[in-house]
Amino acid sequence: PYRFNGPPPADPEHERGRKDEKAWARAEQDPIKAFEATYVAEKGVFTEDELKAARKEILGEVKEAVAFADKSPMPPVELAKELEYPDAASFDYNTRAGPAWANEVNDRILSPEQKSVIVDHMNALQEKAKAGEISIGDAINLAIHEEMMRDPTTTIHAEDLQAGSSYDIPKLTQQTYGQIRAADEIIDEGHFIGKALGEAMNGYRPVVELMNTNFGIYGMAELSSAGNTYATTGGQFDMPMTIIGAGGTAPNQALGAEHSQPFHAYVMGIPGLKICTAASPDAAYGITKSMIRDNGPCFLFAPVKMMKESKGPVDLGQCMPLNKAAFLNKASDDAVKAGKAVTVLTYLHGVKESIMALPEIQEEGFDVDLIELRSLKPLDMETIAESLSRTHKLCILDESTKSGGVGATISAQVSEELFDMLDSPVKRLCMDDAPVPYASSMEKAVVKRGSDLVEGVYELCTGKW
Template sequence: MNKIFLFDALREATDEEMQRDKSVFVLGEDVGHYGGSYKVTKDLHVKYGDIRVLDTPIAENSFMGMAIGTAMTGLRPIVEGMNMSFLLLAFNQISNNAGMLPYTSGGNFSIPLVIRGPGGVGKQLGAEHSQRLEAYFQAIPGLKIVACSTPHNAKGLLKSAIRDNNPVIMFEHVLLYNLKNDVPSEEYFLPLDKAELVRSGNEITIITYSRMRYHVIQAVDILLKDGYDPEVIDLISLKPIDIESIAKSIKKTHKLIIVEECMKTGGIAAEIIAQVNDQYFDFLDSNIIRLSSQDIPTPYNGNLEKATVVQPQQIVEAVKSMLS
């Protein structure tokens, strides 16, 4: 095992896949000589050249369209969004082209495309740089969506995404790049459609993903001292949602709390609640609680920004309220 940063895990995955397969290349703003906003592509241009690590103009719709075109013709592009918020400028290309071309072409084209980059609420990045776009893209047919949360799953998921023949969006949280943890030294892959059981418990199921995994872990540390026994699941796959893993847990605990950084209205939690109520309502002993960000643009002010996002103490209170 090697203890590395999350951004290094992503860099290793990219490097290994580029070395293995000459059809893999990276493009995006400042991915080349600058090494990417968070150094995920640092020095790769030295090893692979300026064509396979391609610096693009500030024109998201243009280089996303180019990436989709190259995927149609046999290459395997990795698009880095300097900030995932900017990908709204390429929403048409991602939805109408990447997501739908395999279907509208009658199966004549596959789109082996990876779109990855930083998102989420950082530290005073302002509203336009604090977007959580997972719910925007979840409604688009033909896409796979994952959210990494550890160096281990970041590397395993990215390698699987690069080899997948479908378009995959991989959300990375801006505050997790400097997270350091163990990663196997041998090659490994992780499935793009499975949740991770973070902690086994019997009293209540807590579902989360991305940065909120760590807010949940902080809350669980407090709850354990008070004698509670929660089960924690990291979704990882946001499309498709691993409803089987969720159902297995609900059948054991009969109670469910969902913690997300996404907005409450139309968020990932809303989709989980709909699926659980449709298929597993009879296993619930109480109403599902969802803890989500407030439906407002993220404030620049640090204290106000913190107030918009779910904090560990809110999770503790929600668990105690449900179990009382």
């Protein structure tokens, strides 16, 4: 392939070498000229007069577009932030109605047998949800089925999809909706994230399940395009694309370095992405429904070691906000007055570790405002500020690395926006920058856990930071 000049006006492409080669390429390798030669001279599909008319029409459209751009005023500075997301971070997804024709389409494409099987499956999951016995994976599966029935433009892509993948997230989707709407993908994440990108630009609502989110790294170019497309097209193209996967790094995970990377931190720098986490079935269900309804790209991370073991109730039919953290525990007023309360921010496996550590923290005479960061981007600074106004001390149990991690971003924002609320430096309990070892004896040096939180709270409350 040949590139004759770069996209920006300042690109020095014309100063680069290979001038003779480029002249030859223009004359002999131009794909438009090759197309014209093939379909006029060889195949006779078009006449020369028809091609001339087409060239004239296209040139006219180009000139018209250039003239329109020249006459248009420069866009206002506020537009840059307005084009970050198609839907505002505070949007209530419960208010977004599905297509009026959904039932008609479902009746046409689903056989009575298919409908019976999927209704029975969904009813069984809903009963588990009411009983508090549904897993994170099953809660996501239920949300996906509800949304695929609610809006037939919803599609799904996953590896081992027909078998339910590793955590049952796409279970029964292909058997119900067919191989086009529910595609069993090859082991090439960039390939099927790219397919979803194209679907989203053409009026569909694709869901991508990554069996392990770490391998989303092979689709970084596609994720970048997903995040930027709404802005780079001036809001002309929505990007209703949802990526869901198990990830994070739990103590004693034993998955090795390449399955234990903090991919949630890697993608935080991509503009236009809403990034959430869910450490409970209720959060996983409600966030999944909201993401599928969102008109922009969203990424949900669920804790890999809790996908099947963590069970609980679900608020059926309800979407959750994509910009809110959640209080899981509030420090007692006595602990707050005594200066023995700490705000603890965590997510993914850190939620379980923190809950397990809470009794020991309280036995030592301390207490915590435990906040689950269900939204990493945008970050819920209001909830953090609400807690810090009481505790004035902050500890982050972070499932990402010291360099470039989630905790680093939060610590910086808190220091910039809420510095006057702090009585001590922010305590970051984050992963070491070293690769996560497979051996549990080595892993302890890299991955933080509940025992580290107990120590961190003690240090903050006793001034030993």
